Amino acid sequence: MTTPSSPSSPPSRRALIAVAWLWVGIPFGYGLYELTQKATQLFTG
Amino acid sequence: MSPPVAPPGWSRWLVPPAALSVHLSIGQAYAWSVFKPPLESALGLSGTQSALPFQLGIVMLGLSAAFGGTLVERNGPRWAMTVALVCFSSGFLISALGAATEQYWLIVLGYGFVGGIGLGIGYISPVSTLIKWFPDRPGMATGIAIMGFGGGALIASPWSTQMLKSFGSDSSGIALAFLVHGLAYAVFMSLGVLLVRVPRGEKPAASGPSALDGVQVSARNAVRTPQFWCLWLVLCMNVTAGIGILEKAAPMITDFFADTSTPVSASAAAGFVALLSAANMAGRIGWSSTSDLIGRKNIYRVYLGVGALMYALIAWFGDSSKPLFILCALVILSFYGGGFATVPAYLKDLFGTYQVGAIHGRLLTAWSTAGVLGPLIVNWIADRQEEAGKHGSSLYGTSFLIMIGLLAVGFVANELVRPVHARHHIPAPREAADDDSVQPQQSA
Numbered sequence: 001m002t003t004p005s006s007p008s009s010p011p012s013r014r015a016l017i018a019v020a021w022l023w024v025g026i027p028f029g030y031g032l033y034e035l036t037q038k039a040t041q042l043f044t045g
Numbered sequence: 046m047s048p049p050v051a052p053p054g055w056s057r058w059l060v061p062p063a064a065l066s067v068h069l070s071i072g073q074a075y076a077w078s079v080f081k082p083p084l085e086s087a088l089g090l091s092g093t094q095s096a097l098p099f100q101l102g103i104v105m106l107g108l109s110a111a112f113g114g115t116l117v118e119r120n121g122p123r124w125a126m127t128v129a130l131v132c133f134s135s136g137f138l139i140s141a142l143g144a145a146t147e148q149y150w151l152i153v154l155g156y157g158f159v160g161g162i163g164l165g166i167g168y169i170s171p172v173s174t175l176i177k178w179f180p181d182r183p184g185m186a187t188g189i190a191i192m193g194f195g196g197g198a199l200i201a202s203p204w205s206t207q208m209l210k211s212f213g214s215d216s217s218g219i220a221l222a223f224l225v226h227g228l229a230y231a232v233f234m235s236l237g238v239l240l241v242r243v244p245r246g247e248k249p250a251a252s253g254p255s256a257l258d259g260v261q262v263s264a265r266n267a268v269r270t271p272q273f274w275c276l277w278l279v280l281c282m283n284v285t286a287g288i289g290i291l292e293k294a295a296p297m298i299t300d301f302f303a304d305t306s307t308p309v310s311a312s313a314a315a316g317f318v319a320l321l322s323a324a325n326m327a328g329r330i331g332w333s334s335t336s337d338l339i340g341r342k343n344i345y346r347v348y349l350g351v352g353a354l355m356y357a358l359i360a361w362f363g364d365s366s367k368p369l370f371i372l373c374a375l376v377i378l379s380f381y382g383g384g385f386a387t388v389p390a391y392l393k394d395l396f397g398t399y400q401v402g403a404i405h406g407r408l409l410t411a412w413s414t415a416g417v418l419g420p421l422i423v424n425w426i427a428d429r430q431e432e433a434g435k436h437g438s439s440l441y442g443t444s445f446l447i448m449i450g451l452l453a454v455g456f457v458a459n460e461l462v463r464p465v466h467a468r469h470h471i472p473a474p475r476e477a478a479d480d481d482s483v484q485p486q487q488s489a
Contacts, residue, residue, distance in 0.1 A: 013055070021058075028193075028199075034202070039319040041312045
């Protein structure tokens with residue numbers, strides 16, 4: 001078994017990594033924002 | 046279908062987003078309640094009937110994870126993610142047809158049965174791949190993915206609510222919402238299918254373990270070991286304890302402080318439930334990553350031991366201090382999430398990476414059992430106490446004592462976990478120490 005290939009990724013891979021994390025990060029951020037809005041009701045509601 | 050092997054230069058940091066794209070999608074299951082009121086009014090259903098698609102979905106999750114795990118190991122993560130994508134999205138499309146034609150059985154079949162297979166296969170699809178890419182931090186890697194399952198409901202809940210507002214809550218509006226969900230999740234999950242890769246030199250599980258991999262136990266052998274059943278008990282007890290709070294969080298905090306000078310309003314109770322979800326998610330990534338530093342057995346000592354202490358504090362002092370009640374509940378929920386996220390790495394430590402996904406799938410039957418046990422204990426006892434004329438925090442006192450007992454059972458089971466006996470190991474073939482396997486090295 002191996003682990004990853006190279007210590008540093010080539011630029012094209014870095015762009016792909018950024019896009020991939022944004023792809024999942026943006027909806028997740030939206031979910032967290034909505035959660036925060038709701039959670040503050042515990043202290044204000 | 047052979048597993049997709051990473052080309053040279055492929056970064057392991059592409060694998061967690063691939064896993065997240067699947068888990069953030071299938072985590073939508075926990076937001077099913079958004080569809081319940083519109084379905085009930087549009088199709089004239091009772092509350093019990095409208096819960097059927099979700100319940101069947103969770104049953105199918107457990108069954109497909111338990112029985113499909115070996116197939117997932119044999120065919121690899123891309124095959125598994127493709128199956129998850131097709132089943133999960135088709136489930137919504139079949140449900141859209143059911144809502145459009147007002148045939149409720151199609152929604153149960155689509156979302157519950159077909160979609161439920163997608164849930165189970167999707168849940169275990171990235172686990173062994175992540176562990177293989179991150180042998181140095183398996184807890185963190187699986188924690189990221191399993192945190193996504195919790196995060197899926199956070200995204201779906203407001204998104205689905207907004208969609209139903211826009212399309213309307215009649216049967217055609219629900220049908221359109223199901224259709225958009227099916228298509229959007231298909232596109233979103235396709236990132237996982239496209240990006241997931243197994244490390245170079247990794248063989249499909251069907252070809253046997255590599256000599257480089259150390260102790261390896263097959264899924265078939267694993268279920269014959271006491272270690273598997275001890276872990277099953279550990280997971281079941283930990284999840285039952287978490288569900289004990291989660292199941293009745295809103296009425297519980299309201300009841301606890303109903304007779305005090307600072308009663309809890311309905312919106313504050315909703316805020317408490319949201320905060321518990323945040324603790325659940327934070328526990329998945331936080332505690333699971335911590336397990337990489339202090340060890341799996343130690344972290345479960347914390348989940349079960351400190352968890353029991355938190356329950357004791359709530360039982361005896363909870364109604365005298367709101368901050369103490371909230372703090373203890375948050376810690377318990379963080380341990381609940383942490384327990385889910387750490388268990389794949391615990392399995393890897395005991396049984397190796399050879400069929401860890403399949404073993405994980407079988408272990409998830411503990412989740413299904415806890416899913417029945419937890420709500421049953423809390424609801425049944427609360428109902429009996431109410432019948433006996435009790436109110437406020439005394440509705441839950443007995444349940445909390447039972448939870449402490451269950452956590453103690455889990456603690457003992459964790460203490461009984463020992464390395465797996467050599468007779469269960471799969472002998473690694475000498476030739477498996479092959480030349481094309483690159484020695485593990487870490488990358489950023």
